[in-house]
Amino acid sequence: MQEFLQYFFSGITNGAIYAVIAVGFSMLYNSTELINFAHGEFVMLGALGLVTFWSVFKLPLPIAFILTVICVSGAGLLFERFAIRTVSKPQPIVLVIITVGASIFLRGIAMSVWGKDAKGLPPFSDHSPLEIAKATLLPQSLWILGISFLAVFGLYLFYQKTLTGKAMQACAINRRAAWLTGIPYQKMISLAFLMSTGMGAVAGIIIAPITLCSYDMGTMLGLKGFCAAMLGGLGSLWGALLGGFLLGILEAMGTGFFYSGLKDAIAFILLLLILYIRPGGILGAKDAKRF
Amino acid sequence: MSARKSNMVWGLAALMMISGLLFSSTGHAAETYKIGGIFSVTGASSFLGDPEKKSLEMVIEDINAKGGIDGRKLEAVIYDTEDDPTKSVMHVNKLISKDQVVAIIGPSTTPTTLAIIPSIEKEKVPLISCAAGNAITNPIKPYVFKTAQSDILAAACVYGFMKKQNIQKVGILTVANAFGESGKEQLLKQAEKFGIQVVQSESFGDKDTDMTAQLTKLRKAEPQAIICWGTNPGPAVIAKNVKQLNLNIPLYQSHGVASPKFIELAGDAAEGIYLPTGKPLVANLLPDSDPQKKVLMEYIKSYDAKYKIPVSGFGGYAYDAMQILAKALVGTNGDKQKIRDNLEKITGHVGVSGTFNFSKDDHEGLSPDAFVMVQIKNKTWELAK
Numbered sequence: 313m314q315e316f317l318q319y320f321f322s323g324i325t326n327g328a329i330y331a332v333i334a335v336g337f338s339m340l341y342n343s344t345e346l347i348n349f350a351h352g353e354f355v356m357l358g359a360l361g362l363v364t365f366w367s368v369f370k371l372p373l374p375i376a377f378i379l380t381v382i383c384v385s386g387a388g389l390l391f392e393r394f395a396i397r398t399v400s401k402p403q404p405i406v407l408v409i410i411t412v413g414a415s416i417f418l419r420g421i422a423m424s425v426w427g428k429d430a431k432g433l434p435p436f437s438d439h440s441p442l443e444i445a446k447a448t449l450l451p452q453s454l455w456i457l458g459i460s461f462l463a464v465f466g467l468y469l470f471y472q473k474t475l476t477g478k479a480m481q482a483c484a485i486n487r488r489a490a491w492l493t494g495i496p497y498q499k500m501i502s503l504a505f506l507m508s509t510g511m512g513a514v515a516g517i518i519i520a521p522i523t524l525c526s527y528d529m530g531t532m533l534g535l536k537g538f539c540a541a542m543l544g545g546l547g548s549l550w551g552a553l554l555g556g557f558l559l560g561i562l563e564a565m566g567t568g569f570f571y572s573g574l575k576d577a578i579a580f581i582l583l584l585l586i587l588y589i590r591p592g593g594i595l596g597a598k599d600a601k602r603f
Numbered sequence: 604m605s606a607r608k609s610n611m612v613w614g615l616a617a618l619m620m621i622s623g624l625l626f627s628s629t630g631h632a633a634e635t636y637k638i639g640g641i642f643s644v645t646g647a648s649s650f651l652g653d654p655e656k657k658s659l660e661m662v663i664e665d666i667n668a669k670g671g672i673d674g675r676k677l678e679a680v681i682y683d684t685e686d687d688p689t690k691s692v693m694h695v696n697k698l699i700s701k702d703q704v705v706a707i708i709g710p711s712t713t714p715t716t717l718a719i720i721p722s723i724e725k726e727k728v729p730l731i732s733c734a735a736g737n738a739i740t741n742p743i744k745p746y747v748f749k750t751a752q753s754d755i756l757a758a759a760c761v762y763g764f765m766k767k768q769n770i771q772k773v774g775i776l777t778v779a780n781a782f783g784e785s786g787k788e789q790l791l792k793q794a795e796k797f798g799i800q801v802v803q804s805e806s807f808g809d810k811d812t813d814m815t816a817q818l819t820k821l822r823k824a825e826p827q828a829i830i831c832w833g834t835n836p837g838p839a840v841i842a843k844n845v846k847q848l849n850l851n852i853p854l855y856q857s858h859g860v861a862s863p864k865f866i867e868l869a870g871d872a873a874e875g876i877y878l879p880t881g882k883p884l885v886a887n888l889l890p891d892s893d894p895q896k897k898v899l900m901e902y903i904k905s906y907d908a909k910y911k912i913p914v915s916g917f918g919g920y921a922y923d924a925m926q927i928l929a930k931a932l933v934g935t936n937g938d939k940q941k942i943r944d945n946l947e948k949i950t951g952h953v954g955v956s957g958t959f960n961f962s963k964d965d966h967e968g969l970s971p972d973a974f975v976m977v978q979i980k981n982k983t984w985e986l987a988k
Contacts, residue, residue: 318819318848326813428649430836432868441847448815448848522843523812524836524868528647532810567816572805573779 317447319568320561325453327560328460329519333537334544334552335464336511342484342547343504346407350391350415352534353422354509357384358516359525360422363431373436381513388509392502415531422527430526456518463514464553467507471549480504484547539583545593554594558582635678636671636937638663638928639704641694641719642733642921643711646686647809650835650864651711654918655733656681658902659708661909662925672932684710688718695719699726705937708924709733711917713781720747729943731928733920735858736785740966748946748966750923750956752881752973757858758789760879760974761830762797764987765855774803774826774852776817776841778833786832786857802826809837815844822850834859839868846872853877858974862915866982877987879974881956883916885984889975894953902955919955927952927959 333355340348361383365376395410396402439451471477482490483500491497515533516525523529536559544555559579566578586594640659643652663677671677680702682694691710698704699722706729710716713736720739723730723746732739732749735757739749765773775790777783783806794801803824805817818841821829829852831841838860845854854876856865861880866873882889886899902922903914930952931945949968952959957973976987 315819315823319816322813322815322819329812423645428645428653429864430839430868432839432870434870441849447819450847519812523840526647526836529810532808533812564816567805568820572807572817572820576808 314446315568317445319564321447321449321453323561323564324557325450325456325522325560326563327557328453328456329515329533329556330536330540330559331553331556332460332463332511332515332518333533334540334556335467335549336508336515337538337541338544338547338549338552339467339511340504340508341541343480344501345404346396347411347538348508349408349411349534349538350418351411351508351512351537352530352532353415353418354384354388354512354530355516355519355533355537356422356525356527356530357387357418358513359520359529360426360431360516360527361513362517362520363426363433363525367431367433377517380517381510384513384516385506385510388505388512389502391509392505396505397498397501415534419527419530426527428527430524430529432524433521435521450522452518452521456522459514459518463511464549467511468549476503536579539579542593543583543586545595548593548595551593551595558594635676636932637678637680637702637704638925639695639698639702639707639709639728640679640681640921641684641691641698641707641709641715642681643686643715644681644683646684648686648712648834650862650915651733651917651920652684652686652709654915655709655711655921657910658906658918658922659925661905662922662929665905666925666929672929673934673936677929680704684715686712686715688715691715691719692722695722699728704728705932705939706731706928706942708921708928713739713785716749717781720744723747727943728939729928729931729946731924731946733917733924736781737789738781738785743964743966746943748927748961748968750927750954750959750968751920752858752956752969753967754786754789754857755793756969756971756974757879758786758793759971760976761855761857761877762790762793762799763971764877764879764976765799765828766797770827770853771798772800772802772826773828773830774805774821774824775801775830775832776805776807776814776821777831778809778837779806780809782834782859783832786859790830790832807833807837807841809833811837812840813844814841815848818844818848818850822848822852826852828853828855830855830857832857832859835862835865836868839865839872842869842872842876861977862917863913864915866979873979873982876979877976878979880977880984881916881919881973882975883914883919883955885975885977885986888984888986894958895955898953899955923952923954923956923959926954 336351361380365371365379395414435452436455437451441448441450479495480500483497540555540559541552544551563575563579567575642655644656663679667676684691708731711733713734716732716734716739730747733751735751735753737753737755777787803821807814807817831838838856856876856878858879861884882895883899889896906914931942935941947961947963950960957969959968961968977984978987
């Protein structure tokens, strides 16, 4: 029981991070039908941005948090404006390859700005680990869970309660019809990039204290996030959340009850199975392209 | 007649000029020995490759200042593998066919070294690797040598120390790449010899962010110590996780993290960790009776003077490799076969990483005394007793 609980804690911590990354993938796909393979790099920028603002400039944590998100989503906006929008024939394959190129570019930039070495950060709060039924739960895990739920819930409110959010949904459902009703389509795409990369930054920020931040940390995280988004159903907000947690927990259980060498294999086999049985993902219905 | 004569004079002059050109050009080409260097100067293993590159350049400068080898200067051609096996192979092929080097030093890691061995063996160019993996020189490949202490010696050093501490049951946690697999193999193979039982063996990915699941599983098997075998940053995350889980089991790390960077990354979680390391890291703590002390102090002094940054300990692999190669180059006129033969004959070479005794059956040349066990205390190293 103690072991099971410990695996579960480990799983939900990683799962929450995968979920936030998956949400970023998912919402961008929803608005633009684009898979941004540079998304993992924005996660990395979030983590390294926090290193700079919090541990180098010594700003208070909330300010460093907000500044990092602003800077990274600003970078996302620039990325959309100069790399995506300027493409003359925006076929999906061309755009996907551009995002792959952007990820290599961002990694190179990060390497020259932050150097090649990994960097560590202290946890957000100094509390000692909690003991629940002899399993330990890190305070940082609670931060991760809290912030990721807050972020996803905030996004849900944005889509349900604000005019802009509804306009964005309209664009997702039918681009042309939305345009005809006077919704500025281009602005909505920019906004989607801004928010998606902002979510990436949040994921990077909350993960920074439990792991080590380096310029090449984003690729694997991006891949796992993509996996989670596919698992839950690409384009679905709750699906992304579910996919993230499912992936995290299964990885931890796989490590605990099978063999740690098979950890990644278990996750990817599961993905294959789900794609085979339900190609749209667990929560992804065929026609419902909305949150 | 006179016209013919003058023609002949012109002809002779032309001949002399051509032959002069030929001679001077061959003479010029023979002036330098080109030494290839491939290191992970950037990428995840830059902590290995960067000091190695600097050390190699330092030794070559030093040898050239003393007049070179057999009157010929050395010239380094260095490429960055970026820790990528594919790029390593590309660079090795370039070194061999385009740069025409007489020998190659590097790469920095076991996966990159294993990737280039087929090219090395095919082209018959002597290679002195700076990586530690046992698979590099076992089985023996005629043209492949190495200077980094292998996992066999590191594992023997750790187990020898554990035996003195009366530890009989260990859990091992290794990184899922060539370094970790090779370490795991040695740990499992040698355990019995030291009367130690491996009760649980787990692995982790080198980009993983959290290893509490593996550690929980290890805890269940109730080992008296945990041995983690990997290179940064994974082992630093594990050190943190061990503290977070309140494991209260001594943690041993491998020589793969024996650098100040590990202490910096793991922070307070590094306190009390045991690990085997080459002697450069603790040179000033060594007793004067240690044969390596003099060589070490000299290396550290010149490295400090040239680069103004502290020695990392890994640069020594390239330092030794170049010193050994310099010995082997003498009298070969750049003949690769002869260099290889000479390398096999080098014995009693006191280097930074240990005393090298190469032979036909040993292309590693070191013995377990190349390692010492250290413990991290107050953010620095202490010789473990």
